[in-house]
Amino acid sequence: MGNKDYNSSASASSAQSQTQIDKTRAQSVLQLLRKPSSLTLKQEKFCNEACIGRFLKAKGDNVKKAAKQLRACLSWRENLGVDHLIADEFSGEIADGMAYVAGHDDQSRPVVIFRIKQDYLKFRSQKQFTRLLVFTLEVAIQTMSKSVEQLIVLFDASFFRSASGFMNILVAALKIIGEHYPGRLHKAFVIDPPSLFPYLWKGVKAFIELSSITTMVSSLDFDDFPDFNHFTPYSRAPSLRFNPSSVPSKGAKVGSCSSSRFSFTVSHHFDSLKPWYLTLTDKPSFKVGPTSTPVLGPALISPVNARSYSFASPTARNMNTLRKNFFPSTPLPQKTQVMDHLGVNHPRTPKPSFLHSPALFFKKECHMSKTDKCRESFIPFLRFYRRPYDEMIYRSKMKPPLGGLISIVSPQIRRRHMSVSQRF
Template identity: 70%
Template sequence: MGRKEDQDKVQSVLELLKKQAPLTLKQEKFCNKACVERFLKAKGDSVKKAAKQLRNCLSWRDSIGTDNLIADEFSAELAEGIAYVAGHDDELRPVMIFRIKQDYQKNNSQKLFTRLLVFTLEVAIQTMAKNVDQFVLLLDASFFRSASAFMNMLLSTLKIISDYYPGRVHKAFIIDPPSMFSYLWKGMKPFIEYSQLVLVVSSLDFEESFEFNDYTSYPRVTSLRFDPSSIPSTKLGPCSSSRFSFTVSHSCDSVKPWYLSLTDTSASKVGPTNSSQISLGPVISPLNARSQSFASPIDRGLRRNDNFIRKGFFPSTPMPQKTQSLDPSMIHHPRTPKPSFLQSPALFFRKDYQVSRVEKSRDSFQSFLKFYRRPYDEMIYRSKMKPPLGGLISIVSPQLKRRHMSISQRF
């Protein structure tokens, strides 16, 4: 019975839309059953509100020109990897990454930013499977210096998604925001529709995570990595200089294949080696094997002089004489407190959601960390685009080999 009521509401919304203005062929294709159900769910199953929002969405799409968006318009953005679809998660949801810089909106208009956002969303929707209708957003805020500038960009992004793409967001992560963003976000969070789906994480919490090591599938990245076979074979063995003795072990598997030692032989000394000339200058030895310009004033002095007394450059203040003697039994030494499971009284007043908020964000972002660290490849992203969004590159494949035509074949 409930299923029958949902179908009736969907038909009611479509009838209201057709009464206001006839729908074109592309608009009818856009207003399918799943689309109308998402608008109904966003408006609490209200037919009038859903029809009004859907009509506004159709008008907005016509004003933006979503049917005319192609990749050729965003050649510079695609080359830098400002906004792209990084892949799909375990539930086949597309994961989008936005690495927009703070100066981007200063140098470009708001309309261009909106068209870039809509283009990326449309590419993500094209790559969705049949039973998938949501996506994941990864907003890299490390390129922003101002918290207010990033907040304006975030609010405009979430506003467009909530008004014209309702029910599409599964999760959104804000990565490395400016320092003052947490205070602004705390004040604006109650007024944002998708605030419960937005989590703030820090990439520093995952510095020790080396689970993702999938760079082998990217030849551009693997070419920059260290290749031991590219180094010509050299003769291994000891090597000594006037100051150091450098030895390379024959086992290349060792953690530390080299060993550096400072020798105190006559061949490793710099300066006079005669005992009668020692007083003329210092001698390089394991005790004094660093540059004399960085050595302390005492080390620059004569170490071989037994009568040398170490004193400060300035006379020290004389200490007052002792007037009374202290009893050693009266001295109380601090003791290490006994371990306790109650580390602070504030634990009695801390709520459970406050304790697990950071851990919840980290656990949720753990599965999307590989998309954030994966290097960007323009050709892989362009291969996900379908006509007409892909532009000429998606229509004419660069791997297409044309046969050579002679003059007689051309005419």
């Protein structure tokens, strides 16, 4: 008991000392920031202890590097006008559901979804896209509780056909989050990217700081997922697979073989050039070939080995002769005979050991591929991706002044907007 009390007191004292060191470092960063000029009231509010702690963690607890990055972030926020962003500037994007907070996961982290279309940058500048991205991140940060510091970002790339166009948007977004929102991103998912995007991403991700927590997934892997099928509000495209019920039923013919896709029929005249032909059917038949012929007699051909004699090998043509010579004339022993298992010498198999197979201790990790890990990590956020977008629910998450005039003037209006641009 004494050892346990001593260990608990030692851990508490070490935690207190670490907290004191963090506070000292935060004060040092603030002193460096105040040296050139004093901070404004909003800048002082932004540079709280938690914010400075995230910048210090991103720079490896280096006070000078953290102060430099934080000073650059304050200058960037002032030039962009982050403190003056309101929802009225992005009324069209909010109505179409291009960027919004879909909800919170099991750890109370906000889930942000970006559904930017390919022609968005044709009519908008890069600065306007940056303002939309920052506005959405600020709304997500406002919805966080005090114990939560990170968020989840889902990039829906299904509206893009150009891999380079989507790459420009993704790299710009990750760069802004990494430089001006350090420690905020927990996980990022790229959903349904263009076909050439993985090759471009392989060459670019080495220069992106947040590439290690960015994962590519395909929504087709979750089409048959049973737990989230009730979130699909729109009918999906019909399957292109063959439907046997669409083929008119025909009577069973002698000499026909069929499956669920097609069937072939063997002709009665084996000396013809093409003694078989294909037909569509939906009624299986396992007896093929003529039932009675004056020369050959009854023939039973299975669907597996039924084939034209013109394409058969010489071995297959002389199958009856091989069968007669294959089986020995001496009868096999009866099943009632008792075998002496002690007299049989079985080959000895060496016992597994650590030296023979060290991967046995890591069997679960070795057999789970990278694709399976990405799929498993995306399953908790699948419901947010499939959930239909509601503009009023998203606007209710905006606090002043981000909500703009609409959240103040018209709180009594109950207008539900279903976005036309949703995939599901």
